[in-house]
Every structure is written in structure tokens, then in C-alpha cells.
Amino acid sequence: MGSTGMDVDFDVVIVGGGPVGLMLASELGLQPGRVLVLERLAEPSGQSRALGLHSRTVEVLDQRGLLPRFSEGAPVWPKGHFAGMRLLDLSKLNGRHTYALMVPQSRTEAILEERARELNVEIRRGHRLTELENGADAVVATVTGPDGDEYRIRSRYLVGCDGGSSLVRKLAGIDFPGTASNIDAMLADVHLDQVPDGPHLARCKGGVFGTVPLGGDLYRVVSVEFRPPTAHRDDPVELEELAASVKRVTDQELQMRDPVWLSRFGDATRQAAQYRKGRVMLAGDAAHVHFPAGGQGLNTGIQDVVNLGWKLAAVVNGGPDDLLDTYHSERHPVGARVCFNTQAQLALMDPRPEIGPLRELFGTLMEFDEVNRYLAEMITALDVRYPTQPASDHPLAGTRVPEWSIVVDGQSTTTMKLLHSGRGVLVDLTDGPAVARTAAPWLDRLDLVSGSPCTSDLPAAFLLRPDGHVAWLAESPDTDPADLREALRAWFGPAPVRSLPAAAS
Numbered sequence: 001m002g003s004t005g006m007d008v009d010f011d012v013v014i015v016g017g018g019p020v021g022l023m024l025a026s027e028l029g030l031q032p033g034r035v036l037v038l039e040r041l042a043e044p045s046g047q048s049r050a051l052g053l054h055s056r057t058v059e060v061l062d063q064r065g066l067l068p069r070f071s072e073g074a075p076v077w078p079k080g081h082f083a084g085m086r087l088l089d090l091s092k093l094n095g096r097h098t099y100a101l102m103v104p105q106s107r108t109e110a111i112l113e114e115r116a117r118e119l120n121v122e123i124r125r126g127h128r129l130t131e132l133e134n135g136a137d138a139v140v141a142t143v144t145g146p147d148g149d150e151y152r153i154r155s156r157y158l159v160g161c162d163g164g165s166s167l168v169r170k171l172a173g174i175d176f177p178g179t180a181s182n183i184d185a186m187l188a189d190v191h192l193d194q195v196p197d198g199p200h201l202a203r204c205k206g207g208v209f210g211t212v213p214l215g216g217d218l219y220r221v222v223s224v225e226f227r228p229p230t231a232h233r234d235d236p237v238e239l240e241e242l243a244a245s246v247k248r249v250t251d252q253e254l255q256m257r258d259p260v261w262l263s264r265f266g267d268a269t270r271q272a273a274q275y276r277k278g279r280v281m282l283a284g285d286a287a288h289v290h291f292p293a294g295g296q297g298l299n300t301g302i303q304d305v306v307n308l309g310w311k312l313a314a315v316v317n318g319g320p321d322d323l324l325d326t327y328h329s330e331r332h333p334v335g336a337r338v339c340f341n342t343q344a345q346l347a348l349m350d351p352r353p354e355i356g357p358l359r360e361l362f363g364t365l366m367e368f369d370e371v372n373r374y375l376a377e378m379i380t381a382l383d384v385r386y387p388t389q390p391a392s393d394h395p396l397a398g399t400r401v402p403e404w405s406i407v408v409d410g411q412s413t414t415t416m417k418l419l420h421s422g423r424g425v426l427v428d429l430t431d432g433p434a435v436a437r438t439a440a441p442w443l444d445r446l447d448l449v450s451g452s453p454c455t456s457d458l459p460a461a462f463l464l465r466p467d468g469h470v471a472w473l474a475e476s477p478d479t480d481p482a483d484l485r486e487a488l489r490a491w492f493g494p495a496p497v498r499s500l501p502a503a504a505s
Contacts, residue, residue, distance in 0.1 A: 007138075007154065008034075008138050008154045008155055008156050009034070009036075009153050009154050009155060010034040010035060010036045010153065010154075010155040010156075011033045011034045011035065011155065011156050011157070011316045012028055012033070012034075012035050012036070012155060012156065012157050012158070012159065012312060012316065013035075013036045013037075013038065013139070013141055013153060013155040013157075013158045013159070014028075014035065014036065014037045014038070014158075014159050014161055015038050015129050015141075015158065015159070015160050015161060015162045015167075015168050016037075016038075016039065016160065016161035016162035016163065016284075016286070017037050017038070017039030017041070017109075017113070017123060017125065018039075018105075018109060018161065018163070018284070019050075019105060019108045019109055019112060019284075019298055019301065019302060020161040020283050020284030020285075020298070020301035020302060020304065020305055021037055021039070021159075021161035021162075021283075021284075021305075022037065022109060022112035022113050022115075022116050023112055023301075023302045023305050023306070023309075024159060024161060024283065024305035024308065024309050025037050025112075025116040025119075025121040025123070026064070026066075026112055026115045026116045026119060026121070027064075027305060027306060027308075027309025027310065027313070027422060028121070028309055028312065028313055029115075029116055029118075029119025029120065029121045030064075030119065030313075030421065030422035030423075031313040031316075031317065031422065033313065033316060033317075035121045035122070036121075036122045036123075036124065036153070036155070037116065037121060037122070037123040037124065038124055038127045038128070038129055038141075038143060039123065039124065039125050039126075039127065040126070040127070040128040040129075041125060041126070042125050042126035042146060043125065044106065044109055044110065044113075045106070046106050047105065047106060047189075047260075047261045047263075048104035048105060048106055048189055048214065048220070048260075048261065049104070049105035049106070049261075049298075050104075050105040050108075050292075050295060050297065050298035051102055051103070051104055051105070051212060051214075051220065051295065052077070052100045052101065052102055052103070052295040052299075053070065053100065053101040053102075053103050053108070053298075053299065054100055054295070054296070054299045054379065054380040054381060055090065055093060055095060055097050055098055055099065055100070055380040055381075055382055056299070056303060056380055056381040056382050056384070056400065057298075057299045057302050057303065057381075058070075058097040058099075058101050059095065059097055059400065059416075059468065060302065060303065060306045060467070060468065062097065062416045063416050063419040063420070063467075063468050064419070064420060064422065065417075065420040066111070066115060069111045069115075070101060070103050070107075070108070070111060071101060074101050074102055074103050075101075075102040076099045076100070076101060076102070077090075077099060077100040077101075077102060078090050078091045078098070078099050080100060080294065080376055080379055080380070081201060081294065082294065082345060082348075082366065082375045082379065083293065083344070083345040083346075083348035083349050083359070083362070084201040084202065084203055084208065084210075084345075084348075084349055085348075085359075085362070085363050085366060086201070087363065087366045087367070087372065088366070088372060088375055088376040088379065089372060089376065090376055090380065092369075092372075092373065092376075093373065093376055093377060093380065093382055094382070094402070095382065095402070095403065096403050100295075100380075104214070105298065108298070124145075125146075126145065126146030127143050127144070127145050127146065128143065128144045129141055129142070129143055129162070129167055129168065129171075130142050130143065130144050130150070131171065132158065132168065132171045132172065132280070134158075134172055134277065134278045134279055134280050135278075135279070136278075138154045138155060138156060138279070139154070139155050139156070139157065139158040139279045139280060140152055140153070140154050141153045141155065141158060156279065156316060157279050157280070157281065157312060157315075157316070158279065158280050158281075159280075159281045159282070159283060159305075159308070159312075160172070160280065160281070160282045160283070160286040161282075161283050161284050161286060161301070161305070162286055163284070163285045163286060164268075164270075164285040164286070164289040166282065166285070166286035168280065168282065168286060169272060169282055169286050169287075172277050172278075172280040172282075173277070174272050174273060174274055174277050174280075174282065175272070175273040175274075176270045176271070176272055176273070177270060177271070177273060178268065178269045178270030178271060178289075178339070179268065179269050179270070180268050181229055181233070181266025181267050181268040182226075182228060182266075182267060183224055183225065183226055183227070183228075183229070183266055183267045183291075183346075184224075184225040184227050184228065184229050184230050184245075184266075185222070185223065185224040185225065185264065185265050185266060185267075186222075186223050186237050186241070186242050186245055186262065186263070186264050186265070187220060187221065187222045187223070187262070187263055187265060188220070188221050188237065188239070188242050188256070188259050188260075188261060188262040188263070189214060189218060189219070189220055189221075189259065189260040189261045190218070190219060190221055190239070190242075190256040190257065190258065190259045190260065190262075191217045191218055191219075191256070191257050191258045191259075192211075192217055192219050192221075192254070192255065192256060192257075193217070193255040193257070194254075194255060195217060195219075196211045196219070200212075201222070202250075203349050203351060203359070204249050204250050204251075204351065205249075205251065205351055206225065206248045206249040206250065206251065206351060207223065207224045207225040207226055207248070207249040207351055208222070208223075208224035208249065208349050208351075209222065209223055209224075209246060209249045209250045210222040218260065221242065221246065221254070221256065223242060223245040223246045223249050224249070224349070225245060225248060225249060226350055226351060226352075229264075229266060231264065232264075233264045233265065233266060234264075235264065236262070237262035237263060237264055238262075239256060239257075239259050239262065242256070242262060243256060265291075265292060266291070267290070267291035267342075267343075267346055268289055268290075269289065269290045269291065269339050269342070269343055270288070270289050270290075270339075271287065271288045271289075271332070271335055271336060271339055272286070272287045272288065274328060274332075275287050275304075275327055275328040275331060275332055276324055276325065276327055276328050281308060281312075281324070281327065283301060283304040283305050283308060284297075284298075284300075284301030284302075284304060284305070285297060285301060287301075287304065287331075287335060288300065288335040288336075288338065288339060290338060290339045290342040290343070291342045291343070291345070291346045292342070293341075293342040293345035293346060293349075294341075294342070294345065294379045296338050296341075296342065296379065296381075297338075299381065300334065300335060300338050300381070303331075303334070303381055303384075304331050304335075306467045306468075307327060307330060307331050307467050308324075308327045308331075309422075309466075309467075310422060310424075310465065310466035310467060311323045311324055311326065311327055312324065313422075314445070314492070314493065318493070319445075319492070319493040320493050320494070323491075323493075329387075330386045330387075334381070334384055337378070341378060341379070348362060382400065384399075384400070385398040385399045386398045386469055388470075388471060388472065388487065389471075389486060389487060389490035389491070390483050390486045390487065392472070392473075392483075394473060394475075396459075396470050396473060397470055397472070397473065398469060398470060398471075399469065399470055400468050400469055400470075401415045401462070401464055401468050401469070401470050402415070403415055403416050404453070404454075404455075404458050405453075405454035405455070406427065406429065406449075406451040406452065406453055406454060406458070407451050407452045407453075407454060408449055408450070408451035409451075412454065413451075415427075415464065415468075418447070418449060418464070419464065419466065419468055421447065422466050423445070423446055423447050423466055424445065424446035424447070424463065424464060424465055424466050424471075424491065424492055425446060425447050425449060425463075425464040426439050426446055426447070426448050426449070426461070426462075426463050426464075427449045427450075427451070427461060427462050427463075427464070428448065428449065428450045428451075428461050429450075429451060429452060429453050429458060429459070429460055429461060430460050430461055430477035431452070431477070432477055434477075434478075434479075434481060435448075435461045435481075435484065436448060436450065437481075438481040438484050438485055438488075439484070439488060441495035441496060442488045442492050442495060444496075445492045445493065446463075446488075446492055459473040459474055459475055460474050460475060460476055460477045460479070461473065461474045461477075461479070461484075462474070463484065463487055463488070463491075465491055471487050471490075471491050472484055472487035472488075
């Protein structure tokens, strides 16, 4: 990243080497710079944990050219659920990736770590953050290495991707308001002697029970009891304890053996009061925790850092610091809605008899196409729309860009491919000089692509942020360039001041 004159060891330090931290590292690695990931675990856990990548996450992976690594051999689910009612038809959504891609978290981490290392991001495993100073000019992190030695790192910015119990959040003094867990829930990846039919999530008399096939006779088993937790979330789970919970929930004996992984979870719902405090930012579970309904946690975290990464890279390269404030203003409402919808889903899964009529009515409403689409777009995050500068009421302004096809220099390409570099893209289909002339001062910070549309429904020109959201568009070739200049200034900084030639003496 660009030279700043600041005496630092790294431009950005990322605390946490899970999927969110590694995705941020991969985003930052697309630009020149000094990026460090600190991960307290000496080796990857290998645990499957989160299992599904939703449509919007699949899209952002496609935007970076990473999707083939994830999709090879991964099952595709064209259906989703809300509160265990498997009625969401993802195939009817707008886009090419209208499905959930079933990739265990361990594989997601492995792919993203490989990608980050390809981009020369330094990853230190077995290194644990212990203290930080969020200064006016730099963040100073105190770190303990695997041999117990303590050292300090200075960085321009630090991002906490270190989970729901985030030490970064605590050390930065960022409030984490919300509610504690009120359920007793366990899950495990185990081998089953009796194989259930397909993915299954059921509201039972004693709670909620679910299974997800992981290959062969290995299944994810979930048991949720609507009672206060009987153990701390970090306490180990014994297979017999899970079996007893399943029996109480379903009134059935489930023959489980050879567990690969067991864990507890709950419905604690909390969100960081601020995603940015000075030079410290939060992403993923460090910024928001909730009941894992619909598998939204990992997906929301990855989308957090795709929003943050390009902004952080731009600021480190000399862009205006207040660009980072848009990270909170754009992503905090998204996280709040995820917390809201997971609470609603859990309420609908409550086993009390008086919830039954509400659940039946809600299920009926889900049969309406408009309701089904609304819920499906909410769960998959396909409906996320950010404010534009200047404000625009065009239906596509601020939304994710469709996968449009255009012809450039005689070759067909798509908007997804144009975003592989992680830079902003201005697409000019006007066959005139006005757009290029207006954008000329910013061409060190974004790509200008001139071509012709493959279909007649494309705008005459459009500006894409590096995260794939439409920042500006014009339907007509003779549009006023003032709006384009304002959008370029807002997202890519002021135009450089060009010095005038010295007057002749």
C-alpha cells in the first residue's frame, strides 16, 4: 500500500484467522501493502462448523475469481428455510447463483488461507493478542508468540475478526449490548446407524431437532431445548449428553457413534454499538452474534469484510479517512436485521402449543410468492442496498450489480470478471468521450472499461464499487457528468490537484 511516512510495522493487522479474517486478508492482499494476520491457534481446528455459503457470498467469491475453488464437489441446495419451514425457493431469485453452496467451514478457511498466502499476506499462527493501544496515529498491539515471548506491533489500523468473545472489542472499549442466551442447545458431527431422509429440521414437542448430511453416514445433529443453559458455552459436550437431549426433544432414541466434533451454542443476541472506533474495526462475530438460524453468521461476516476491505485499502493508499465511517453506516443495519430475523425464527420454533397457530399462519403466508421472495432475499442478503452519493431513486442504485455481459475489444466478458482485481470499475457503453473525460483524474484508482452491451437492457454507463455494488449509473449517453464526478469523489477520493506549469520569466 502507498507510502504514508508513518513509522509502522504493518498497514493493517487482522486479529483472527477464521473465514472472516482470512477473507479480509485476501481482499487487502489484492492491493500492495503490509498486512498481517494473527491467529491464536497453532493449527487449523479442522472443524466443519458453518456449512453453507448463501447466494450473495457465492457472488462475492465469483467476483474475485475464487468460486471454482469452492464449488468443486460441493453440494448445491436450491431450497432454504425460515424457522425450519423449508419453503424458500432460492431458484426463483434474481441472479445466477440462486442456491446455497454446502462447504464446511474448515474447507472455507483452507481455501482462503491459501489465497491470502498467494497474495503475500503474512499469517502468524500461535500468536495471541494480549493488549492494544488505539492511538491517534497508530494502533500498538501487544502479542504473545508460541514460545511465550511478548512483542509489540505498530499498525495503521487493526481489525478484530476474533469471534463473539472478541478481545479486540473488549480492549477497544466497544459496547456489545443485547440479550443473553435463554436456550440449551448442542450440535455435533457424528455417525448415525439409521440414516434420515435428506436435510431435516423439525419443531418437536420438546424443542427443535435437526440433521444435515455431511457424506456417507456422517451427519450434523442439532438439538435445541427451550430452557436456560445448563452449562457454559465453552464446556465440553459428551455424546451421551447430546443423546439425552435428543431423547427429551424428540422422544426418540438416536443411535450416534464416533463423534468428530461436539459443541454448545445458544441464542445470545448482541451487536457492537460501533463497528469502528478510531483505528480499530470489528467484523463478523466480533461485531454481531445471534442464534444460527438459516446459517447467516459466517455469510454476514464475509460480506462485512468485502465491504470493509476495499475501503481500508483505499484509505491506507491515501484516500480520505472518513470513507471508513461508511463501513459502520452500511453494515450495522445489515447486522441488526440479521439479529432481528434470527430472533423471529427462534420465536416461531418455540415448542409451546400457543405458538402453533402463529407458525401455521406464517407458513401459509410463505406460500405467497412475494412473501417467499422477501424472506429468501433477506436470508441470502441479495436485497442489501447501500445509499449512493449522490442519492438516486433508480431501482439499481446501491444494489449488487447484475451479471451483465458486455463486449470489450471484440471479446465477451461479464461484470463478475471485471471485479476480479478488487478495484472499482467504470463501464462506459456510450461510444462517446464524455464519461472517459470526466473520469480521467481517477484512473489511478479504478478501471475504465469501454465496450458495447450484449443486450439492450443495460445502462449507458455505470460505476461499480469494488464490492460489486452500483455506485452510479446513467440510462442515457448524454447524462450530466456532475453526478458521476460526485460519485467518484465520494467513493474514490478527491481528484488529484494538478500543478500548473511555471510562468515564463
